Amino acid sequence: MSPQVKKIAEEIFERKRASRHEAARLPIEEKLRILVGLQRRANEIRRATGRPEMFVWQLD
Amino acid sequence: MEKTIQILNDLEKSGLVDRYAIGGALAALFYAEAVVTEDLDAFILMKQPANGLLSLTPIYDYLKARGAIERREHLVLAGTLVQLIPAYDALTEEAVRQAIERLVGQTTTRVMRVEHLIAIALKTGRTKDSARVAMLLDEAEVDSNALTEILNRHQLTDKWNQFKTSKS
Numbered sequence: 397m398s399p400q401v402k403k404i405a406e407e408i409f410e411r412k413r414a415s416r417h418e419a420a421r422l423p424i425e426e427k428l429r430i431l432v433g434l435q436r437r438a439n440e441i442r443r444a445t446g447r448p449e450m451f452v453w454q455l456d
Numbered sequence: 457m458e459k460t461i462q463i464l465n466d467l468e469k470s471g472l473v474d475r476y477a478i479g480g481a482l483a484a485l486f487y488a489e490a491v492v493t494e495d496l497d498a499f500i501l502m503k504q505p506a507n508g509l510l511s512l513t514p515i516y517d518y519l520k521a522r523g524a525i526e527r528r529e530h531l532v533l534a535g536t537l538v539q540l541i542p543a544y545d546a547l548t549e550e551a552v553r554q555a556i557e558r559l560v561g562q563t564t565t566r567v568m569r570v571e572h573l574i575a576i577a578l579k580t581g582r583t584k585d586s587a588r589v590a591m592l593l594d595e596a597e598v599d600s601n602a603l604t605e606i607l608n609r610h611q612l613t614d615k616w617n618q619f620k621t622s623k624s
Contacts, residue, residue: 419489420595427490434492450494454535456458
């Protein structure tokens with residue numbers, strides 16, 4: 397693999413890592429909102445693939 | 457979610473359980489990025505009753521009187537799917553006893569320390585637990601001395617070494 401391509405890939409992975417760390421530092425209330433969004437999206441996939449749906453939390 | 461926590465706090469105040477702490481994927485959410493999970497694992501230290509027979513029934517009855525609905529092995533508690541798990545070994549008992557207070561909105565709850573979450577996930581050892589260990593090590597502020605002590609105390613050093621070897 398060309399060193400240039402490898403460098404580009406490394407930069408992408410580093411940005412993804414930084415983004416994960418940023419997401420880890422969000423307030424818990426924001427993470428809970430993200431979690432409910434993930435539960436809804438997971439259900440879209442589950443419905444499309446005929447799997448039982450996940451319980452979606454109702455936040456206060 | 458705050459209402460769910462308030463009910464768990466009330467459960468503890470009622471004296472039906474000695475103490476509770478959030479564990480599992482939801483506890484990991486306090487330390488790392490959000491990942492999907494369906495339920496809130498509430499680990500409880502159960503009181504030893506006078507007749508010696510431990511049962512979740514009085515706890516379920518208490519929660520159902522406060523609007524909880526049974527759904528398979530879970531309870532729907534104020535819109536959140538909750539799994540009550542009695543602390544089942546020395547590690548989970550220690551994790552509940554040493555859990556730390558955290559705020560969700562205006563409500564205080566108790567969450568297992570990240571080092572205990574890592575140790576429990578290592579001990580449980582499913583694929584998703586290994587992924588959780590990797591995520592917490594990457595994203596959370598882990599006290600490596602505390603983690604080492606926990607792993608030694610609960611004979612998890614071999615599992616830890618296996619995990620490190622698998623990731624290297």
